[in-house]
Amino acid sequence: MKTTLSIILLAATYALSIPTIVNAQYYETPASFSTLNKEIRPFKINIPQAKLDQLKERIAQTRFPDRETVKDESQGIQLAQLKDLVSYWGTGYDWRKLEKKLNALPQYVTHIDGLDIQFIHVRSKETNALPLILTHGWPGSPLEFIDAIGPLTDPVSYGGKAEDAFDVIIPAIPGYGFSEIPKEIGWNPDRVAKAWNVLVKRLGYTKYVSEGGDHGSVISDALARQAPSGLLGIHLTMPATIPSELVKPINAGDPAPAGLSEDERNAYVALSTFFGKNAAYGGMMVTRPQTTGYLLSDSPSALAAFLYEKIAEWSESDLHPENVIGRDAILDDITLYWLTNTGASSSRFYWENSNNNFSSDHQKTKDIRVPVAISVFPHEIYQAPESWSKAAYPSLYYYHKAPKGGHFAAWEQPQVFTEELRAAFKPLRLH
Template identity: 60%
Template sequence: MKTNTKSFAGKIIAGALLLLTIPGFAQTTTAAKDTAQIRPFHVNVPEAALTDLRQRIQATRWPAKETVIDRTQGVNLDQIQTLVKYWGTDYDWRKAEVKLNALPQFITKIDGLDIHFIHVRSKNPNALPIIITHGWPGSVFELLKIIGPLTDPEAYGGKASDAFDVVIPSMPGYGFSEQPKTTGWGPDRIGKAWDVLMKRLGYNHYVAQGGDWGSVIADAMGRQKLTGLLGIHVNMPATVPPNIAKVLQSGGPEPAGLTAKEKAAFKSMNYLYTKGGGYAGIMVTRPQTIGYSLTDSPVGLASFFLDKFNDWTYSGGNAQKVLTKDEILDDITLYWLTNTGASSAQLYWENNTNNFNVVEQRTREITVPVAVSVFPGEIYQAPKTWAEKAYPHLIYFHEANNGGHFAQWEQPQIFAEELRAAFKTLR
């Protein structure tokens, strides 16, 4: 399909200008001072931006089909073409907007950046406040299904005393939060910003939770001796012992004396080091380079993300067995419309470490109680023996029977039950 480049560029510019009219959507270009002001936020993406997306999808130039019958070369051509065809014809972003706009959303400026967040209070006045952080290539969309079970536990098999007030922010450079203009926005700085947010909302005592980058940020908060932080829960814990990390880094053989679960964890981590970590390698070293592809090509963005959804869901390699096409595309489309392919990758460059390594994540410096849930489809299943050594104040460890890296998204009921149990003693 031929595209008139002049009219195409004009539509892109028009769409960008329209985006700037959305309250809270525009990114500030001047260094405004922080205030305690919290502004309501409503999503309403201009139709021009959606039209541009569909036109770009139609103009896709496809590579040749993979030369293998499995997924060892990446996302299969048939799978991505089927998903993208649906994306360009039947997918409806407006339904995603309805999901978001049905929830109380806000923007507030912290440390010079506008931060987008969802804040849902429970009807229970004694609810425990919790801030939950998403990861990459996820977003607030991966956390929406746990809001009901956490804020209204009685409607989902829990007790009134299990209730949480839920705060779900978009990380800087992700979703509707502002993109950093300078370096320095790593997990430590985000963790401090989250503490400011919770205090600004009036919560003097709260807990923090996270998976993927959310786990790294929760760990950082646990080290920071934040007044009022009662404890943290992570579902991608940093438990790989230093001696194991050295072997993995050097490509050495499996160490002797490992238990069966430790052997399984070593095998999974070895795969990540040798074959499964290419996505992170490019973002850690060249986020801007990969960012051009993620910014300019909808199919480039979708295939990069789908590869990880396939790998990291508890689905046998096909994310659509546990997530719907619409759910997957809600997340991908959010990245596209907010132009955050490059800015989200920059977090990897900022935190150029191994997020599973005890030493690099400094878990032994965490001073608050720690709870860990391990899911069978996670990148690796952290053994309890490693978790006990990694987290000196471990108060809860449980292996769930379903769910993967995106457990909040895949199995919201199970995940909510994990949080109820994890924080029971901290209420």
């Protein structure tokens, strides 16, 4: 059964469903909670050991299916590959290493529009650093950007110049990571974008830029359409550029029409293949997120399979993302989903954003007047052609093909990602 473009979303990562005071078991805050909602509170992760022990017990009790009947990945992630990952997860992986790494960073939580939003905020030592908000996607998380923090905030130590510096803000989308899980409908990309603007202004910034891939691209698009005061521009790694006349033929799996350039034809074929063979996960999450959540909340190995398959497919790794991202880093991300029990809530963000992420008509990109920059990574789900990008985004001022990397640009290639942002946002620093 084919999944239509109109119900596929590509993205996400989110958080704890419990109110703030109960949430205190996961982080340390000042003793009193009787403060104004606009307060920015320090955040430290402290997962109870009992939860980590329980995770290992459940991993040990995994009942795997029988082996696939093909010799490739056409039926999904192969049994031997997943068993190897899960075995290490249960016996060799150490969550506390990540916890220590994150707790060494400036982490905070603040209340916006009824929810606690958790975020990392690292200020550069350089003067006139440009404030930058980075938004993750699914099956990633704020962890995608951790290794890019150094190059972004301290460019001199990573081959750049002092004037390349950014102040970095990395929030978790509501329903992902350690941000609060929404209890009502309506937390769609537009609402998240409004919350991001509040967050940046609450931190004291009057001007800033936004970057995102996957859900982050959709949220950055929404932010650019809203065009709040101080937003200088956005950078996208997964732009919405499919011409409206090509949506139906791509979804139907029709041959590429005549008259397309080589880049356009390649993009057409990649999208047709994706929606025809690899997008069923999105159809599940956008139509039945709660049912999907039961599976992802009850079985750690099922959660690992669901997330790891897409990390493998979408990274530039020949289906072995451990070689690019690292096995521990992948398990950090999967474990974050498990410990925060956000399988259902992260899926519901797909339900909230039921438009296709790639279609320029659906994303109303032509309404955007804020400056737009696009970096195309060679192993992204599709490589947005420059012609489509210019047509979709009238305010496009920067378009560049990165030399390496995939869907998880910052996670896979933090230095290349950083260089793209330095180049893309350089003209906007003068404003």
